[in-house]
Amino acid sequence: MSREPVDQVVETDVLVxxxxxxxxxxxxxxxxxxxxxxxxxxxxxxSSGCSLSPSVASGIGPWSDPRDSKEQHLKDMVVLGxxxxxxxxxxxxxxxxxxxxxxxxxxxxxxxxxxxxxxxVLYPNSKLFPGTALADRWITFCRRxxxxxxxxxxxxxxxxxxxxxxxxxLVPYIEETIVSRVFVTDNRVxxxxxxxxxxxxxxxxxxxxxxxxxxxxxxxxFPHTMVSGESTGDGFSLxxxxxxxxLNMEQFEYIAPMHAYPDSARAKAALESPSESGVMxxxxxxxxxxxxxxxxxxxKELASQEEVGWAMWREVKEGRGGPxxxxxxDFRHVPRDVFQRGCPGRLEFIEKLGYDIRNDLVEVFPVxxxxxxxxxxxxxxxxNVSGLFAAGQVAFAVxxxxxxxxxxxxxxxxxxxRAGEYASIYSRASKPxxxxxxxxxxxxxxxxxxxxxxxxxxxxxxxxxxxxxMWKGASIVKDEKSLQETLAEIEIIQExxxxxxxxxxxxxxxxxxxxxAIELRHMLTxxxxxxxxxxxxxESRNRFQRSDYPKRDDEHWLKHIIVxxxxxxxxxxxIPVEFPYVKREVA
Amino acid sequence: xxxxxxxxxxxxxxxxxxxxxxxxxxxWIPYADRMRVIxxxxxxxxxxxxxxxxxxxxxxxxxRTQLPLGHSSGFEA
Numbered sequence: 001m002s003r004e005p006v007d008q009v010v011e012t013d014v015l016v017x018x019x020x021x022x023x024x025x026x027x028x029x030x031x032x033x034x035x036x037x038x039x040x041x042x043x044x045x046x047s048s049g050c051s052l053s054p055s056v057a058s059g060i061g062p063w064s065d066p067r068d069s070k071e072q073h074l075k076d077m078v079v080l081g082x083x084x085x086x087x088x089x090x091x092x093x094x095x096x097x098x099x100x101x102x103x104x105x106x107x108x109x110x111x112x113x114x115x116x117x118x119x120x121v122l123y124p125n126s127k128l129f130p131g132t133a134l135a136d137r138w139i140t141f142c143r144r145x146x147x148x149x150x151x152x153x154x155x156x157x158x159x160x161x162x163x164x165x166x167x168x169x170l171v172p173y174i175e176e177t178i179v180s181r182v183f184v185t186d187n188r189v190x191x192x193x194x195x196x197x198x199x200x201x202x203x204x205x206x207x208x209x210x211x212x213x214x215x216x217x218x219x220x221x222f223p224h225t226m227v228s229g230e231s232t233g234d235g236f237s238l239x240x241x242x243x244x245x246x247l248n249m250e251q252f253e254y255i256a257p258m259h260a261y262p263d264s265a266r267a268k269a270a271l272e273s274p275s276e277s278g279v280m281x282x283x284x285x286x287x288x289x290x291x292x293x294x295x296x297x298x299x300k301e302l303a304s305q306e307e308v309g310w311a312m313w314r315e316v317k318e319g320r321g322g323p324x325x326x327x328x329x330d331f332r333h334v335p336r337d338v339f340q341r342g343c344p345g346r347l348e349f350i351e352k353l354g355y356d357i358r359n360d361l362v363e364v365f366p367v368x369x370x371x372x373x374x375x376x377x378x379x380x381x382x383x384n385v386s387g388l389f390a391a392g393q394v395a396f397a398v399x400x401x402x403x404x405x406x407x408x409x410x411x412x413x414x415x416x417x418r419a420g421e422y423a424s425i426y427s428r429a430s431k432p433x434x435x436x437x438x439x440x441x442x443x444x445x446x447x448x449x450x451x452x453x454x455x456x457x458x459x460x461x462x463x464x465x466x467x468x469x470m471w472k473g474a475s476i477v478k479d480e481k482s483l484q485e486t487l488a489e490i491e492i493i494q495e496x497x498x499x500x501x502x503x504x505x506x507x508x509x510x511x512x513x514x515x516x517a518i519e520l521r522h523m524l525t526x527x528x529x530x531x532x533x534x535x536x537x538x539e540s541r542n543r544f545q546r547s548d549y550p551k552r553d554d555e556h557w558l559k560h561i562i563v564x565x566x567x568x569x570x571x572x573x574x575i576p577v578e579f580p581y582v583k584r585e586v587a
Numbered sequence: 588x589x590x591x592x593x594x595x596x597x598x599x600x601x602x603x604x605x606x607x608x609x610x611x612x613x614x615w616i617p618y619a620d621r622m623r624v625i626x627x628x629x630x631x632x633x634x635x636x637x638x639x640x641x642x643x644x645x646x647x648x649x650x651r652t653q654l655p656l657g658h659s660s661g662f663e664a
Binding site: 043044047048052228229230261262263264265324354458459461503504505506507508509510511512513 | 603605
């Protein structure tokens with residue numbers, strides 16, 4: 001196949017896009033079932049992607065309270081986590097299999113935090129967010145047998161363990177490579193094209209099944225996001241271009257009291273909620289008022305994240321914000337040792353930024369935690385395109401939702417395993433198709449364009465313009481007008497700017513600009529889906545808040561919003577949410 | 588809040604297109620309150636020289652060593 005204009009051709013059965021928890025788990029499963037597997041990781045395997053951020057995992061297992069049950073877990077995920085906007089069939093699978101997947105990790109070397117009697121212990125600090133579930137089903141990772149307090153890194157532990165397992169299974173993978181397109185012929189996956197920006201190589205992968213496990217899209221709001229640099233929404237755009245349906249792309253999560261400046265500190269929570277670990281800070285505006293007394297007279301700072309986020313946004317919008325566009329957390333009444341005991345890491349970071357908590361107010365504002373919509377999958381993780389599978393944060397299942405909390409790792413493990421299993425079964429049963437030669441040539445041309453354009457705009461500049469528009473018009477609280485403005489900006493970029501993108505580096509290794517040029521294309525498609533879905537949903541639900549429709553509207557909007565590709569651009573439609581297990585009346 | 592001022596940032600760079608020899612390059616960027624190294628690098632990349640590539644994923648979980656390793660343990664035996 002030397003006629004193809006690519007530098008390298010890889011033939012495999014299952015291609016896994018992404019090297020986080022879901023991708024690794026899928027690769028392990030498919031390999032064990034006898035398939036040839038190839039993994040593509042955009043960053044460095046084990047040190048990149050959104051899988052590293054979760055600190056706790058939730059599931060029902062031997063650690064659970066005897067009064068707790070899988071039914072209760074399911075109910076909490078549906079009612080609190082997704083506010084009814086859940087696929088209950090998928091949620092039930094996760095409630096049932098989550099504990100099993102978490103325990104299985106221990107066989108591969110994970111150390112769940114255990115007590116002296118060798119029982120897995122629950123997260124000691126469970127009341128992280130007021131108004132959420134019981135939260136007594138979270139477990140966490142301990143390193144080298146230490147029984148720890150403070151922030152934990154279960155995501156790190158899980159990724160490390162899975163990477164070792166992937167290496168033991170001898171799954172070939174390639175790092176610093178970004179997938180630019182999945183090829184489809186007659187609604188069947190035939191392969192994919194990837195660009196290795198470390199060695200500047202174009203790679204064609206021929207495969208019968210693709211598992212997309214590329215994480216979320218919160219980088220569309222950079223720098224107002226806490227998630228890693230890889231989460232640029234590549235998977236959503238790959239699936240959309242391949243013809244798959246996506247669900248509820250407007251849904252996302254944010255955490256309210258995050259540092260408001262400098263940009264790099266926006267990724268850090270001053271506190272995850274003003275009352276985290278008994279610190280009980282006050283939220284004040286620039287006039288010194290404890291403004292939560294107005295918005296929620298009884299609960300004040302203990303109100304839900306949505307209420308706190310909305311109130312912060314209102315205060316800033318009405319001109320009572322601080323110099324960096326945030327409001328203030330007041331710790332002056334909190335004894336330092338209470339803070340030190342409750343949140344040592346957060347206190348350390350606050351002091352590292354140069355604050356003295358006895359005198360200074362810490363400026364905070366919400367940032368986007370993760371997007372929670374995603375590719376529509378069935379119980380077998382397959383999309384409506386044959387051979388295209390999705391798992392983890394990029395798929396619409398349970399995702400990481402803060403209402404129930406800590407579901408991210410479990411979601412990635414459960415759906416990663418199932419995606420690997422069913423992709424392997426699918427690829428064994430199907431006869432591989434060759435990718436269409438014209439599609440390949442067209443995509444190679446598209447990838448190479450920024451290299452061949454002599455002078456133009458650097459991809460990072462365009463990306464920042466898009467990210468600013470997204471934050472301005474489609475973030476914490478939005479309305480019709482702000483969304484329309486953002487959409488207009490996206491359309492301007494798509495029509496007249498993206499084709500002017502040019503890289504300064506033309507030949508050398510580690511061409512980071514090329515990665516950004518491809519990410520930019522993915523991010524544009526994903527952002528457009530987010531904005532169009534947001535325009536469609538005319539209510540406020542969970543952390544999706546519109547100031548022109550401030551109420552939750554169960555009568556009209558217990559519906560999933562579907563985005564898919566059509567000849568005339570994006571087509572949006574709705575389907576009613578079904579309630580097979582958790583019935584509406586019971587709530 | 589504060590008056591506008593610029594700072595000089597010296598970045599030791601290698602150029603893979605030519606010879607990989609580490610060379611210091613100086614950039615002048617506006618200072619932002621409580622700015623950190625990655626803010627400076629991002630600023631250079633966006634406004635001055637987009638060919639400056641560096642690996643980063645680290646904003647949220649930079650402090651991998653944050654685990655209090657010496658904490659009371661149930662395993663001390």
